[in-house]
Amino acid sequence: MLQRRRKLWGWGYEDGQASREEAEQVGLGAREHLGFGPGDYEHPPRLEDLELPPPRIEPPATLSSICSTDPFERATHAYGKAYRDLVRALRGRFDHPPDVVAFPADEADLERVLDWCADAGAAAIPFGGGTGVVGGVEPRVPQAAAVTIDLGRLDRVLDVDQLSRAARIQAGATGPGLEEQLKTHGLTLRHYPQSFEYSTLGGWIATRAGGHFATLQTHIDDFVESIRALTPSGAWESRRLPGSGAGPSPDRMLIGSEGILGVITEAWVRVQEAPRFKESAALLFDGFEQGAQAVRALAQSRLYPSNCRLLDPGEAALTSAAPDGRALLVLGWRAGWRARSSSAATTAGRRASGEASPRAPGATRSCARPTCATT
Ligand SMILES: Cc1cc2nc3c(=O)[nH]c(=O)nc-3n(C[C@H](O)[C@H](O)[C@H](O)COP(=O)(O)OP(=O)(O)OC[C@H]3O[C@@H](n4cnc5c(N)ncnc54)[C@H](O)[C@@H]3O)c2cc1C
Numbered sequence: 001m002l003q004r005r006r007k008l009w010g011w012g013y014e015d016g017q018a019s020r021e022e023a024e025q026v027g028l029g030a031r032e033h034l035g036f037g038p039g040d041y042e043h044p045p046r047l048e049d050l051e052l053p054p055p056r057i058e059p060p061a062t063l064s065s066i067c068s069t070d071p072f073e074r075a076t077h078a079y080g081k082a083y084r085d086l087v088r089a090l091r092g093r094f095d096h097p098p099d100v101v102a103f104p105a106d107e108a109d110l111e112r113v114l115d116w117c118a119d120a121g122a123a124a125i126p127f128g129g130g131t132g133v134v135g136g137v138e139p140r141v142p143q144a145a146a147v148t149i150d151l152g153r154l155d156r157v158l159d160v161d162q163l164s165r166a167a168r169i170q171a172g173a174t175g176p177g178l179e180e181q182l183k184t185h186g187l188t189l190r191h192y193p194q195s196f197e198y199s200t201l202g203g204w205i206a207t208r209a210g211g212h213f214a215t216l217q218t219h220i221d222d223f224v225e226s227i228r229a230l231t232p233s234g235a236w237e238s239r240r241l242p243g244s245g246a247g248p249s250p251d252r253m254l255i256g257s258e259g260i261l262g263v264i265t266e267a268w269v270r271v272q273e274a275p276r277f278k279e280s281a282a283l284l285f286d287g288f289e290q291g292a293q294a295v296r297a298l299a300q301s302r303l304y305p306s307n308c309r310l311l312d313p314g315e316a317a318l319t320s321a322a323p324d325g326r327a328l329l330v331l332g333w334r335a336g337w338r339a340r341s342s343s344a345a346t347t348a349g350r351r352a353s354g355e356a357s358p359r360a361p362g363a364t365r366s367c368a369r370p371t372c373a374t375t
Contacts, residue, residue, distance in 0.1 A: 006076050006130075006198075009044050009089035017044070033318065045092035047072055055099040056145040057120055063112060066103050067147075073101040077148040078139070080132035081195070098125065098139045098148035105153045107265050110230055113149055114263070118232070122147045126259040128203030129174060131195040136207070136258045149263060151202055157181040158266065164242070166225055167271045171202025171264045187271040191220060202264040208256035214308035214332075215299070220255065223269045227254045231262030240268045275334035280307065283329040284322055288312040291327040298331075307332030 004013045018026065024041050031037030052071055059067035068074075074097040079085035088094075099122070104110040117124040122145040127137050139146030151172030159168035160182075167187065169178050175196035182188055191211040193199060199209070204220040205227060211218050226240040238250045254264060285291040291310045298308055309330045316322035 005072070007044075008047060008050075008072070008075055010086045011081060042090060044090055047075070050075055050092055050094060052094055052097050057099050057122060057147075059100050059102070060116060063102070063116060066105065066109055066113070068101050068103070069099070070101075074098055077101050077127055077130065077137070077150065080130055080135065080137050082133035082135070085133075085135075085138075096138065096140045096142070096146075099145045100147045101127075102147055102149045103153055104149065104151070107230065107235075110149065110154075110263060110265065113147065114230060114232075117147050120145065124149055124263070126151060126202065126206065126263045128152075128172060128200030128206070129195065129198035131199045132203065132207055132258075134207075134258070151200060151263070151265075154202075154265060160185050160187065160271075165271050165273075166240075166268050168266055168268050169201050170266045171200060171205070173201050174198060175200075182271060183274060186274050188274045189223060189269055189271050190217075191223060201267060201269070205255055205264055205267060206257055206259050212309070213306055215304040215306070217270075221252075223271075224251050224255060225268040225270060227251055227264055227267045229254060229262035229264045236262060278306075278332065278334055280330070280332045282321075283331065285327040285329065286325075288327045291329050294329055305331050306334050 004015060006012070007014055007017060020041070020043075027037065027041055050071060052074055055069045055074075058069070075089075075094050078094050078097040079089055102109075102113045104113055114124055116122075123139065123141045125137060125139055125146060125148045127148045127150045130137055137148065139148060151170075154170035154172040155177050156173065157167055157169050157178060161167070162185070165187070167182060167185075167189070169189075173181070175192065175198075178201060179188060190213060191204065191209070192213060193204065193209045193211050203209070205224060209220045211220070217223060225242070226238045228235065228237040230236075238254075254261060283291075283294065285294065288310070291312075295308060295310050298305060307330060311319070311321060311328045311330070313322070313325050313327050316326060316328040317324050322328040
């Protein structure tokens with residue numbers, strides 16, 4: 001089976017690249033929306049047009065089967081996915097690509113790669129999904145060669161502890177990849193950053209990622225029980241404890257470390273029973289202020305909606321999610337929380353505008369009144 005390749009310059013896969021006509025249409029729409037815009041459409045670069053600096057080191061023969069100096073691999077591991085990264089890549093500017101990209105299949109491979117980096121004086125840069133936005137994967141280390149270590153082959157759920165509801169998962173597992181495996185056990189990690197599709201467990205831990213579950217546990221910190229990493233001074237592993245009050249948490253050293261202390265190889269994480277029922281609804285508000293009051297009421301109600309995202313009128317209009325001038329509150333529920341949450345938000349919205357709007361029980365509708373929309 002042919003493996004799909006990621007785009008050279010942006011989010012998504014090569015085969016999902018917009019055609020020139022589609023891109024020009026988007027450009028026109030953006031120009032209309034913003035009231036100004038570029039005169040020309042810029043073409044994404046072709047691989048054969050890139051001028052990458054030659055690699056400064058070659059992997060030893062013993063590592064050649066898991067290392068690559070292929071221009072596609074070097075270019076697609078040169079940047080994260082911040083706006084500035086996309087612009088530089090779209091313009092074909094790859095000034096500091098990694099010299100070599102390594103793809104370890106297990107910890108033994110990883111150890112050999114790290115040993116080689118240490119001997120060669122090369123910078124070793126862990127790479128998960130490459131969705132980071134703060135330059136963490138960018139090999140801007142002009143004084144040394146750089147070896148980017150792609151953890152993508154360490155992608156398995158290794159162990160499931162049904163009794164304690166925990167799972168041992170390799171660091172390179174992506175959101176969909178680990179959820180697919182957990183699903184076979186009736187479980188979910190329930191951590192959904194917006195970059196879920198490509199980002200990885202190791203990346204989430206290294207960046208202290210926040211998921212989009214609106215309430216209760218939302219940060220990856222909430223899920224980590226223990227971490228295993230290969231550091232410059234050898235393997236390191238924190239004790240797996242249900243909770244600990246003994247001094248500073250060693251996990252906290254690795255959580256948010258951006259890969260500078262070692263390469264995370266796996267972690268025990270708390271998992272949950274997969275939800276059987278899911279529901280969603282959207283509420284329209286006259287303005288951001290009213291929406292914000294509804295969100296506060298929900299947050300303080302302890303009803304714990306699983307999704308609670310308020311789009312201001314500008315963002316709602318840009319994404320065509322709401323009529324012009326309206327703020328949109330997107331809500332999600334698991335199991336039976338919907339009715340109570342929705343009614344709390346609607347009541348808060350009504351209170352915000354000082355009116356008592358009627359509600360048709362059980363009906364889903366978009367309300368013409370400024371404050372309520374559904375239920
Ligand atoms: C469209 C978009 C939406 C996003 N949404 C969110 C969001 O909702 N919440 C959020 O928190 N962030 C979000 N981000 C930022 C980013 O997705 C997160 O920081 C994510 O956790 C990065 O994971 P990754 O696997 O892609 O890591 P990478 O980008 O590959 O790496 C990020 C950093 O972690 C290090 N690293 C990666 N893997 C390891 C490892 N195994 N061991 C040690 N270090 C490692 C890297 O060296 C680098 O410093 C978003 C980014 C984009 C572009």
